[in-house]
Amino acid sequence: MDTNPHDSSSPKAFKHKVTKIVVVTTAMLTFISFWRAASIVLCDLGSSAYYAAGIAEQAIGKAAPWFILAVMLFAICVRLVYIESCGMFVRGGVYKVVKSVLGGTFAKVAVSALMFDFVLTGPVSAVCAGQYLVGLVNQLLPMVNINIALPRDFTAMILALIVIIYFWRKNVIGIGESSGKAMRIIQIASVMALLLFLWAIPTLAIKGVHFPAFELSFSHEAFGWLEGFDWLKAIGTFGVMVAFGHSILAMSGEETLAQVYREIEAPKMHNLKKAAVVITIFSICFTAGLSILSFMIIPDEIRTTQYQDNLLSGLAMNMVGPYALRFAMQSFVVIVGFLILSGAVNTSMVGANGTLNRVAEDGILTDWFRSPHKKFGTTSRIINVIAIMQLVTVVLCRGNIYALGEAYSFGVIWCFTFDAMSMLALRFKDRSPREFKVPLNVTVKGVELPIGLALIFLALLTIAIINFFTKTTATTLGLIFTSAFFVTFVISQFLNKRKLNETSKYEKVNLEDHEKLSAQICECEHEHRVLVAVRDPNNLVHLKKVLGEIDPEQTDLIVMSAKIAQGYRHETAMHHLIPDEQHLFTNVITMAEKKGMSVIPVLVASNNFHHAITQTAHDLRVQQVVLGISTKSSPEIQMEQIAMSWGNICSTESMPMVVRIIWPTREFKCQLS
Amino acid sequence: MHSFISKLVSPIRDFVFGKKQKAVTPIKTLGESGVKLSHFLSPEAIIINNAIKDKEEAIRMLSEHLCRLHNIESAETVSDEIIKRERLESTFLDNEVAIPHARYQGVKKITSVLGIFPQGIKENETEKLPAKFIFLFLSPVDALTQHLQLLTRIAFVFQDNLVKSSLLKIKDPADIYYLIKEKEGIA
Numbered sequence: 001m002d003t004n005p006h007d008s009s010s011p012k013a014f015k016h017k018v019t020k021i022v023v024v025t026t027a028m029l030t031f032i033s034f035w036r037a038a039s040i041v042l043c044d045l046g047s048s049a050y051y052a053a054g055i056a057e058q059a060i061g062k063a064a065p066w067f068i069l070a071v072m073l074f075a076i077c078v079r080l081v082y083i084e085s086c087g088m089f090v091r092g093g094v095y096k097v098v099k100s101v102l103g104g105t106f107a108k109v110a111v112s113a114l115m116f117d118f119v120l121t122g123p124v125s126a127v128c129a130g131q132y133l134v135g136l137v138n139q140l141l142p143m144v145n146i147n148i149a150l151p152r153d154f155t156a157m158i159l160a161l162i163v164i165i166y167f168w169r170k171n172v173i174g175i176g177e178s179s180g181k182a183m184r185i186i187q188i189a190s191v192m193a194l195l196l197f198l199w200a201i202p203t204l205a206i207k208g209v210h211f212p213a214f215e216l217s218f219s220h221e222a223f224g225w226l227e228g229f230d231w232l233k234a235i236g237t238f239g240v241m242v243a244f245g246h247s248i249l250a251m252s253g254e255e256t257l258a259q260v261y262r263e264i265e266a267p268k269m270h271n272l273k274k275a276a277v278v279i280t281i282f283s284i285c286f287t288a289g290l291s292i293l294s295f296m297i298i299p300d301e302i303r304t305t306q307y308q309d310n311l312l313s314g315l316a317m318n319m320v321g322p323y324a325l326r327f328a329m330q331s332f333v334v335i336v337g338f339l340i341l342s343g344a345v346n347t348s349m350v351g352a353n354g355t356l357n358r359v360a361e362d363g364i365l366t367d368w369f370r371s372p373h374k375k376f377g378t379t380s381r382i383i384n385v386i387a388i389m390q391l392v393t394v395v396l397c398r399g400n401i402y403a404l405g406e407a408y409s410f411g412v413i414w415c416f417t418f419d420a421m422s423m424l425a426l427r428f429k430d431r432s433p434r435e436f437k438v439p440l441n442v443t444v445k446g447v448e449l450p451i452g453l454a455l456i457f458l459a460l461l462t463i464a465i466i467n468f469f470t471k472t473t474a475t476t477l478g479l480i481f482t483s484a485f486f487v488t489f490v491i492s493q494f495l496n497k498r499k500l501n502e503t504s505k506y507e508k509v510n511l512e513d514h515e516k517l518s519a520q521i522c523e524c525e526h527e528h529r530v531l532v533a534v535r536d537p538n539n540l541v542h543l544k545k546v547l548g549e550i551d552p553e554q555t556d557l558i559v560m561s562a563k564i565a566q567g568y569r570h571e572t573a574m575h576h577l578i579p580d581e582q583h584l585f586t587n588v589i590t591m592a593e594k595k596g597m598s599v600i601p602v603l604v605a606s607n608n609f610h611h612a613i614t615q616t617a618h619d620l621r622v623q624q625v626v627l628g629i630s631t632k633s634s635p636e637i638q639m640e641q642i643a644m645s646w647g648n649i650c651s652t653e654s655m656p657m658v659v660r661i662i663w664p665t666r667e668f669k670c671q672l673s
Numbered sequence: 674m675h676s677f678i679s680k681l682v683s684p685i686r687d688f689v690f691g692k693k694q695k696a697v698t699p700i701k702t703l704g705e706s707g708v709k710l711s712h713f714l715s716p717e718a719i720i721i722n723n724a725i726k727d728k729e730e731a732i733r734m735l736s737e738h739l740c741r742l743h744n745i746e747s748a749e750t751v752s753d754e755i756i757k758r759e760r761l762e763s764t765f766l767d768n769e770v771a772i773p774h775a776r777y778q779g780v781k782k783i784t785s786v787l788g789i790f791p792q793g794i795k796e797n798e799t800e801k802l803p804a805k806f807i808f809l810f811l812s813p814v815d816a817l818t819q820h821l822q823l824l825t826r827i828a829f830v831f832q833d834n835l836v837k838s839s840l841l842k843i844k845d846p847a848d849i850y851y852l853i854k855e856k857e858g859i860a
Contacts, residue, residue, distance in 0.1 A: 633762055636817070640764075641762055643824040644824050645828070646825050648767075648829070650829060657825075670818050670821045670822075671822075673822070
C-alpha cells in the first residue's frame, strides 16, 4: 500500500501523515420496525411449520409435535443469547461474536457450518413448497377428469429448481428481500393459522380431543452411529435428547435476527425485545400449535401414508365440513405455504450472501468474490455460488424432503453452540455493562456467575454432540461441506494477504469507524464548511474547482463518498476499502495535496445517495454542498432530488444551504434554504 | 374573507385538536424571505380522496383538479409531463409524502394542489411508505430557484409527524390550509 516517498507524483511525497477516513457504518440507513424485523425472521422460522413435524415423525415417531414444541420453547433461550450478543455487536452475527472471543479460525469454522445450513434451507423450503403444490394439483386433476398423477418427488424437484432460479435472479438484480413483503406473508399466514385453529374447535368437538401420544418410536437410522450401543438406548433421557436433536430443524432463523438487528429502528434494544416476543408467540402458536393440531386431527394411518410431506394440507382436509370447503382451505394452506416457503428460500440466499459479505469485510474472501455486478452492483458471484450449491442439492435429493431434513441442522446447532460459548466467555473477558443479559445471574463474592447462559451453552453442546453421532447424514455432509468452505476461506485469505502485501499504487489510509457523524469526530476546525460529494475517481472536476476557491484558513473541506447498498441485508464491506474506493480517495488526497490543502474524507453507508449527502451535510452543519454531474440524471433532476432530501432532513434550526453542481463547462447553483 | 373563515373554523379546530395544536412548532428558520408552501395553496386546491390507490391515477386526478382550478388547458398533457418526470426519478419520499411536479411552459407562476389520501398511494417495487400527502405542482421553466426552494419547503413542512397526523384527522380543506399556514408561522 505504501508508495515511494521520493517519487514526486506520489501522494506520500507531500504528506507523510497517514490520512484518516471517517467511515460511518450505520447512521444513514433506513430503519425498519420491530414488526418487519420479526416478519423477516419468521419467514424462515415459521416456514418450518410446513415440514418439521412431518420429518421429525419419520425419525422419532408420534411424539414429534411435542418435541417441536420443546424446540420452540428452547429457541427462546437461544434468542436470549442472541439478544445479549446484539446489544454488544450492532453488526453482529456468529462470525463477529465468535471472532471477538475465540479468534478467526473458530469464526471461520462457525460460519462454514452456518453456510451449510443456509445452503440447505433453500432446498428444504423449495422442495417442501413443491411437495405441497404437487399434492394439491394431484387432488385437483381428477376433479377436472384428468386421471393422471404427477410424480410427487420429481415434480417437487422441478418446482424447487424454478423457485431457486427465480430468487437467484432477484438477488442478482439486487431487489433485496422486502421486509414489507415478509410482513404481508406473515399476516396472511396468521390469518390462515387463526382459521385452522377456529375450525379445529368444532372438529375436535365432533371427533374428540385426543392429544398426540408421547410415544417415541425411533427409525432405524435415528440412532446413527450409536445404533449398536444398546446400554445408551436404555437411558430414557438419552432417548429424549436424541429425539430433541432430530426436531431441531424447526429452529432456524435466530442468526437472521442478529443480521437484521442493525436495521431495526430506535430504540433498538427495546424494539429487538419486542421483535423477539412477536417471534416467540408466533412460532409457538404457528409452528408448534399447528403441528400438535395436525397430529390430533389427522388419523395416524392417513397422516403417515398421505400427509407426512404436507402435514398442513392434511390438517385442512381432515377438518369436519363439506369437501369443497376443506379443499378450499387446503388450497389456501398451499398458497400460504408456497409464499412463506419461497420467502424462506429468499431469506437463505440473502442470509448466506450477507454472512459471506461480513466475512469478506475481514479480507477473507478475495476480490473476485466481492467484485460487484457490472450492471446491478450486487455481489453476484457470491450469490451465484450459493444458488449453484442450492440447485445441486435439490438435484441430488431428487425432491425427497426427508433426505434434506436428515442432512439439516448440523450448521444451526454448531453455530448456536459457538455463539453461546463465545457469549459465555465474554461475560468473564469483558465485564462492561450490557444492554441486556441472559437472566439467571448469581453474584458470589463480587463475581457474577452467568448460570443461565452456562446452562444454555451446556444444553446446546449436549445436543450438538448427540446430533453429531446420531444424525449421521447431517454430520457427514456437514463436515465435508464445512471443511470445504473452511479451506476456501483459508486459501482466499492467504491470497488476499499476499495481494495486499504487494506494492500498491494507492494511498495508505486509516479507517476509523463511527456509528454517527459529527463535526467533532471529523475534527472540523472552522464554522464554515463545504461538502464535496465524490463517486467517480476520474470525475473530480468539481473538487478541483472548489479547491481553487476556498480559503483553508477559514473553511473545512469535507469530501464524502457513499457506499450504496440496497435491501435490508445486502451488506457492504465497510472495514476496508475496495480498490475503486482506494482509487477514489487516492485521487482526492493527491489533488488536495497538490493544492497544499487538507481535506476531511468521509465514507458513509446508505441505501440512497442523495439521502447520504444531505444527512452528512446536516450532521456536519455544512453550508454548501458541491456535486459533480451525474451520468444517470440531468443536473436539474439531481438538484431536485437534493432539494427534497434536504427539506426532509434539515432540522428546525436555521440551516442555510447552497447546492452547486459543477461540470467542466458549466455550473448550476441554488440556495435551497 | 380569510379572517372570517378563521373565526368560523376556530371553534371546530379547537375541538378537534384541543391542546395538541400548540405542539405544532412554527418555523422561523428556513429564511423569512424564502418561499412559503401556503403561498401556493388555497382551500380550494386541497382535495381529500379515500378511493384512489394507484400512483398514476392519483397524479392524473390531481392534475385535472389543478388545471380546472387555474384554467390550464390540456390536463392530459400536464399529467403526462408529471408522470414523465416521475419516471426519471421518483418524488415519493419515505415519509408518506410525494411531490410530483413538472416545469411547464403553459404556466407563468407556480400553481399547486394538495391531495390527501388517508388510504395511502403505494409505489410499486419500493419499500417506501405509501404516500398519504401528494403535493403536485407546476412551475414556469424559468423559475428554477423558486421551484427547488418549494421542493425543499414542502419536504420540510411535511417532516412533522404531528402535522401529518393532524391533517389526516381534518375533513375540511379550509382547516387543512389553516393548519399549514400555522405550521409556517403565518396564520
